[in-house]
């Protein structure tokens with residue numbers, strides 16, 4: 001393998017000067033556009049259309065304003081002599097015609113694609129790729145990669161990539177738009193019409209891919225931006241870690257959440273055992289809850305309604321027919337539609353009765369007409385629309401229906417027969433009643449049912465998907481609120497919001513009921529799930545993606561794979577294979593892209609020395625990785641004691657809590673204690689792969 005061509009000093013300075021000139025031009029253009037947008041934003045919006053236009057302008061302004069660091073990061077020189085610069089956002093040269101070649105091509109635009117995918121074997125019309133490194137507004141370096149076959153590496157922009165990977169970690173994830181690799185780009189730009197499940201070992205860029213895919217989809221499919229995109233992560237700490245990436249990518253139509261925070265107004269208020277989490281995560285709860293809510297629908301019977309002093313009986317058969325027509329809808333919307341039908345049926349009955357009375361007119365016209373007028377509140381002076389035969393006109397029938405629909409007594413009657421239900425109360429009632437659980441979830445054993453019923457009342461994590469399922473089966477009792485300036489604000493506030501796309505990180509942790517919750521938020525199943533089945537820590541027992549998603553997605557999903565590890569250095573990855581085997585995996589650890597030159601080390605300590613040894617090792621590491629980050633991973637039972645010893649020098653986390661995170665150096669404490677935990681070998685695999693440079697272990701003697 002040959003490295004990227006090194007530019008000699010003179011050529012490099014000329015190239016840097018050339019790119020500096022371009023960056024200055026692009027920056028000036030961006031500032032001008034931003035000023036222009038800002039001026040447009042100062043007008044007041046008089047109507048909804050204008051408000052929508054201003055929202056769009058504000059979004060564009062925000063995108064431009066944020067596009068500071070790395071505004072320009074790449075350049076493609078075509079075989080035909082064309083030069084294209086690639087950047088964080090697209091910029092037009094001036095306000096000229098739409099067909100003009102842009103000054104700067106947005107990294108998500110089709111024209112930018114060869115920057116990520118052209119190779120010597122398939123140069124896609126390009127002669128050279130250039131990575132432009134900048135610090136603030138200064139160009140500090142360029143890496144050129146001829147695509148004529150003189151360089152044969154499977155990495156794109158290797159110099160820029162390795163420079164990015166060797167940077168100190170800040171505790172916040174950074175963007176990788178300038179150094180995305182081909183296998184990553186393929187996934188980022190893949191079709192979004194069905195579930196895509198991406199398997200990748202530690203550090204293969206799954207989070208990077210998921211976030212950049214979201215940015216790409218919002219750019220390429222504006223309808224998704226209108227519906228917002230949901231990004232699901234494993235923990236608030238993780239969401240904080242990735243928090244800066246999406247806005248930096250230029251997107252705001254995104255709602256970040258964990259499965260625990262998806263229901264507005266509901267929080268997880270207690271821990272639970274793994275056994276209970278596993279039981280309550282099973283897919284069998286979905287049909288159980290469907291049957292439970294269906295059992296609460298009213299039964300068909302004769303309905304006796306009073307209207308204007310007369311009683312009308314709607315026969316059970318008619319009621320059954322109307323019920324049958326709405327049965328497929330959620331409980332509350334079904335009631336809304338049923339009530340509308342009932343208003344029609346009652347109005348028809350009133351009209352029919354009136355007609356019957358008309359037919360009796362021969363027997364006593366005057367008397368009967370007076371009764372009819374009374375029953376209809378009929379005003380003979382305002383009878384312009386009425387038929388001369390005494391029957392009601394269409395307008396009068398409509399008016400009758402409207403009055404019935406607005407009548408409080410009729411509404412009370414419907415509410416009493418088909419009451420408004422509350423999801424939390426319903427679920428609590430079910431979970432507290434062993435007979436009910438046995439009736440609706442007959443596949444649970446008696447011991448499992450007893451364990452479910454014995455749970456305390458506050459909601460645990462595994463209750464949230466059950467609650468979500470019940471809330472969904474009930475549906476909203478009122479029309480959803482549409483408040484909030486940006487689409488993300490409106491989406492966040494509505495449980496039943498339908499997203500344009502859902503991206504799930506650490507998807508191996510999802511229970512079957514959580515998968516249901518995901519699909520409910522995107523019935524079109526435009527879903528990207530990334531994860532590592534070998535890092536699974538959750539209580540469920542899946543060891544393959546097929547097992548994990550079978551109950552909810554069946555086999556209608558597309559697999560994809562990431563194979564190169566960008567985070568963990570080769571010296572550490574070489575340690576991991578035996579642990580992966582012990583975790584029961586048949587997969588190979590991913591191939592590390594780089595070596596750090598630092599051998600992993602191990603020290604033996606006695607339990608009595610442990611706290612001091614940890615504090616000292618952390619101090620050492622912090623000194624060595626000055627300006628970077630150090631993380632400590634330990635068995636759950638030791639965390640409190642060790643955090644006290646380490647103080648503010650770094651976080652002490654369990655293997656599960658460290659998932660998705662990374663530091664320059666990791667101190668792994670008592671690895672045997674970690675393997676003794678549930679799914680401990682998987683946990684150790686996670687823990688070993690969190691460092692970008694150095695791994696130290698303190699082993700108990």
Ligand SMILES: Nc1ncnc2c1ncn2[C@@H]1O[C@H](COP(=O)(O)OP(=O)(O)OP(=O)(O)O)[C@@H](O)[C@H]1O
Nearest residue numbers: 176179180181202203204205206207208566567660
């Ligand atoms: N193309 C890339 N260019 C630059 N950095 C990259 C690239 N791909 C991944 N990285 C970096 O590699 C590290 C690991 O990436 P990421 O966290 O996305 O991996 P992951 O597969 O989600 O890992 P894990 O499963 O262990 O959580 C991050 O620091 C990320 O910024």
